[in-house]
Amino acid sequence: MKNLLRPETRRALPWEKVKQIWKDLHERPDLRKGLRPEIYDSWERSYHYNVQRGMRETTNLIPEREFAFAKENSKYLMETAVPVMERLSEFVRGTGFVVLLSDANCVSLKTIGDEASLEWSRRANVVERTVWREEKVGTNAGHLCMLLVKPISIYSYEHFCLFAILGAASFAPIVDKGRVIGSIGMVAPYERVSHHTLGMVVAAADHIQSILALNRVSKYHQVITDSMSDGVMVVDLDGTITYMNEKCSKILRVGSTDVIGANIHSIFGTKPENQFFVNTVTQGRTLIDDLLVLYHGKNQIRCHITCTPLHGTNPTDMGTVVIFRESERMNSIVGKWIGRSTKMTFDDIIGNNPKFQHCVNIAKTTCQSDSSILLLGESGTGKDVIAQAMHNESPRKNNPFLAINCAALPRELIASELFGYEEGAFTGAKKGGNVGKFELANQGTLFLDEIGDVPLDLQVALLRVLEEKSVIRMGGNKLVPVNVRIIAATNRNLEEEIARNRFRRDLYYRLGVIRLIIPPLRERADDIPLLVHHFLGLICKRFGKPLKKVSLQAMEALMNYEWPGNIRELQNVLESAIQLAPDDEIDYEFFKQNLGFETPLPVTAESNTSEDSSSEELRILRETLLRNRYNKSATAKELGVSRQCIYRRLQKYNLL
The missing domain is CATH 3.30.450.20 (PAS domain)
Structure with a gap:
């Protein structure tokens, strides 16, 4: 019997002999031990499933509707595999072989062959719609190759059911991304078995898997490039x-x-x-x-x-x-990159002075608007900080914020910086031209600092851009639409400039739809302790130095100083003091001797010759205010009096 199971002896076996071997295998368990281990295990499972071994034909066909659904689910597999099957079928034409494709559920999706081989496959129950699961039809190559995830050939009597012993089959699994998605096989009458068959289906399965992988890479490539x-x-x-x-x-x-x-x-x-x-x-x-x-x-x-x-x-x-x-996209990217330094928000604006707070509240209220804003105030009052804060609070916060200092540019360059120029617009114009700030700031905010220094003839062009919301590059003739919110700033008195015919009244009204007058530091002296404490923390951290303090006398001197350079001057003074002061506390004498500005001598208990209660009250009030950073409520709470009482004392000593 073992000799009869050898592959080289199988082709010569007559039908009766094949059928007898199959019967003997079912009737004599000892003979089944001679089967290959994977075949033997499959037979044992088939007995366990109670598969009817004497079936002369398979009735395990799925309904047409379910078959259509199965083909739709395997559409991509069929589109890939069918051309490979057709080439393989053409190669074995006339040999009696049919080529089969099954899905992951062992449903026979497609059968391809010449007319004679297809006629035989119909008689042998090798047809589409058949479910070749082991628990339904017993041992077969299609299910076993997917179960073992390896190619396999099954000869005639190795099949468990009677109807299947007419043929011999070779199948290989189709694996995609580590998952078995189907199988491809070749089936023919058992007497036409060939040891080349298994190699051909393995090559076909490998080809299908390669196409699936290449198609996936191509699809990923297409999706990536299209995105x-x-x-x-x-x-x-x-x-x-x-x-x-x-x-x-x-x-x-x-x-x-x-x-x-x-x-x-x-x-x-x-x-x-x-x-x-x-x-x-x-x-x-x-x-x-x-x-x-x-x-x-x-x-x-x-x-x-x-x-x-x-x-x-x-x-x-x-x-x-x-x-x-x-x-346009490159301009947007450049604009956003340039605008990345716009980090200031309203949280960075320090001050409780009522006049200053009124100005900040108006700025917050108008953030959602697209109306042009004109910031008026002396140099160093923080116009640029308020402009940045307004942008970062607005719907345009994720788009560019570009600032241009009109006073810092030579007269002949302002137009090219604002509006851009085309290639060849003037001698020295770079190849390809140049993008202006209006285009770079598209969908964002353009901060025009020192707007009062723009030459009168260029004010006309600026007004046209604001009215038409489009620019024409120098040397060009194409209108480029721009959507930009303008925040302008100046330390000049523009109404005086208009009276002297140095600034256009219509541009003034166009820029100043909303006008904010930012008070100088001398008009908000009560904010100086807050600002000093804030800047000391920032500057010491930046230089990696321990936090320094300002003495009471020094603080009073800072509050009494006129600050012609406003907050910018205060920052510079404190930065110098942090680096030069030898002690942790910066005193009045240090400011007077080292920082080059005359601080008025502060009025303190030590300099007051009167020993009356008013002097003592004034000293205590000043010290408590300083400790509480001039917070009136906290001062009142520490002294155990009402806020109204504090305000009366401040008024008494001319500290309001």
């Missing part, structure tokens, strides 16, 4: 466009399916202005983020272009990869 914000185009050595992603087709305003396979000359070659670009691509030259203007039909396309040659030993793989970046 890119840059356009991608690949051109071969002959100038033929071999690839273009969706973004590229939108930038160039062409259909990607229309141009793939077309020559780049047919799209760009007819315009002399495009010759530099076409030559760069077709001659395999490198280009890095150059700003070019391309012409396609009536369309003018302004974009930054990078060309990278493809090198390799195979000429068919050579060519150029072209990356297109829209000029």
